[in-house]
Amino acid sequence: MKRTIDRSSENRTLGDLGPLLTRVGGIVAALGILATLALAFTADHGVERFFKSYTTNFAYFLSLSLGGIFFVVIQHLTGATWSVTVRRIAEAIAANMLLLLGLFIPIVFGMDIIYHHWTDPHAASDPVLAAKLGYLNKPFFLIRWGVYFLIWVVVSRFFHGQSVKQDTTGDIDHTLRMQKWSAPAIVLFALTTTFAAFDLIMSLNPHWYSTILGVYYFAGSALSAFALIAMSSMWLQAKGRITQSVTTEHYHDLGKLCFAFTIFWAYIGFSQFMLIWYANIPEETEWYLHRITGSWLPFSWGILIAHFVVPFLFFISRVPKRSRAFFRFGAAYILIIHWCDMYWVTMPEWYTDGIHFSLMDITLFFAMGGLYLVGMARGLGKASLVPEKDPRLEGSLAFENY
């Protein structure tokens, strides 16, 4: 089967969308920051609440970029052809790691509030905590985050940088180099993501432990990154960019990945819940006890239905994957519901009696989201929106589901 793709008049640069994104992102971020500050200094326990909401939103935006790294690295590792035309977007998402490094700074200052269980000087008198203070202590926590960010920044910049360089040189060596380094990169990614999830989420309740938590965080990260890639690409196309390069076929595959990772997320979440529920050991069930107490119970049901049942039914058919109108909705839905999941894994540890909603949860989302957009504009603006001289580009353009 042959078809002709005319890319001669296609616009594959971000161009004036860059300043637009930066402006919109900047305004949203500024308003978000101002509103957050106003709330933090006026509301009761505002500062305390600020750090909690901040951690939730940080976990969310970090997961997007981690998912971006995963997407880029796994394409090189498997030598994938289909994904070349959307890979540059994923590279830009991954390259936002430097921004996230900056966004980590408030957590450093809020550790006494966020992780008060183990930063408290009296923690050592709790025999369970005393046993793990060799791991859960401020200096080591910061050293670990330093290592994670070092790895994430180096990995994301390496893959973005090599790919952009290839646009000018057209040298196949870049592809081979990325392929070669993708294997060690995936090992580093797995370890850092796992321990980051342990540090960021599991240590909120330092009595509790679950070996699968790293995989759970990874599943949500990858899922939301697929949705973000699709969403970004559709927005760019709506603005007249990459209109020929990214086709229905690419959306179809991104949709399949969304479907698969919806199930994978549910599988991992179910494994954790089922085993803890069945064994019924108090130090483990505590985590779920917090999530079935008070108004958290309907929220937990909501997560099950809205994060699994709804997207499962939505993405199972071929139609929404191949229709941009449907997929745009589905991708946005996943990005929202993943935020709710991050809310669900963090907030009940501070508010054990039920949901305590704060406007700062939302204002911080816009503050960080705005900065995230500015970061993406920077990443996407650096080069063409499609890896121009990737040796697999033609195959990706020609890709068809059959």
Add this chain to the structure above:
Amino acid sequence: MGTITVDRDDPIKGKPLVEAHHDFGSVTDAVCSVVEKPPITKAWWISFFIAGSGLMLLLAMIAYLFWTGIGVWGVNNPVGWGFAIVNFVFWVGIGHAGTLISAILFLFRQQWRTSINRFAEAMTIFAVICALVFPGIHVGRVWFAWWMFPLPYQQMAWPQFRSPLLWDVFAVGTYFTVSLLFWYMGLIPDLATIRDRATSGIRRFAYGLFSLGWRGSNRQWHVYERAYLLLAALATPLVLSVHSVVSFDFAVANLPGWHTTIFPPYFVAGAIFSGFAMVVFLAVPARELYGLKSIITMRHLESMNKIILATGSMVGYAYAIEFFVAWYSGNIYEQFAFQNRAFGPYWWAYWTMASCNVFIPQVYWFKKMRRSIPVMMVVAFFVNVGMWFERFVITVTSLHRDFLPGSWGFYMPTWVDICTLIGSFGLFFTLFLLFIRFLPMVAIAEIKGVLPQAHAGHGHEGGEH
């Protein structure tokens, strides 16, 4: 860049999936001749004799067990689960490569699967048969083994639906059914090919019977392809669910070393790992002896070795996380279980497991190693040893020293345990040898689909047909 014409049938990496000299006819000849005029009868008979002796040994051990009772095994109090469960989990795991290749790699459009899928699917069936022997014989009073099934009868006694052992009955039963259907359905066009080539009446009748009147019409192919896709989609969750349920046998318990939340995906990764090792271990001699090196090429073996490295690393990840979290938990029982694994009386089993599963497969970081036949035979062998030991370590080390030091014990298999294990290999290899003798071990029709000749435009540039 101006207007470019792109052709989806032109892969960027032009590496052929089977070696270039093949055409439709030569693929059929190469695969069918193995069944029609086996090139190695003597070696086959010797192997069959050895495997058949193993099978006899298994039957003898089962007879002895039924006659005398479970006391002939090494199981004791506190180690109530011994070789039977270890062998069960081991064999279920071996089957997983077949399902991964036939279902998940199909959905991922990994065309290299076509040379090895038939072979691996057959292994799935045989491995699950071997696995199913053990729950059946370990119940003690075997005449009540049918109580495993929820059958209504006058006592109205139902199995314990809250027990993961019952879930196993359903999970493995479903797995066996779907795998068998998938395998058999894939065989139909190839059975018809052998039927059409048959020279004797009995062959024509036998292969004709099982090929269900296949004529290769467009309509039949259309239905076949739809059914194949649907079965692949149905089998995909099975790859994950079967070993997840098997892991529940352990993980729902309160026992340190068994109860950990990562068990389901970790067991799945381990199952695929051991399954691929078994495929490599059998595919290498088979392609050598039956002259199929041009169809099961080095590229296929290398791809499988990459999967072994990937899944082996996932298993290593799970070991490491388990150890870390046991320490992190601050729970002295958790900590003890893991210290006892690595440095207790079963340290040799633990380090055999860790060396075979985590350290040895690391040689596959090097392309040269991935493509060396002797290296891959050695690694595949050790991976299978290691994965058997993994189940031994999990089962025995957590049981033999439980919460009360006064009730600690030690488990060693008896000669009956060991002979039953050896016998299960006899069963597996007997079935496998019968398979390569009578059925096409490579999916002929699917191979043809990935030959360049099968693609539009082949041979005349720019043309369509």
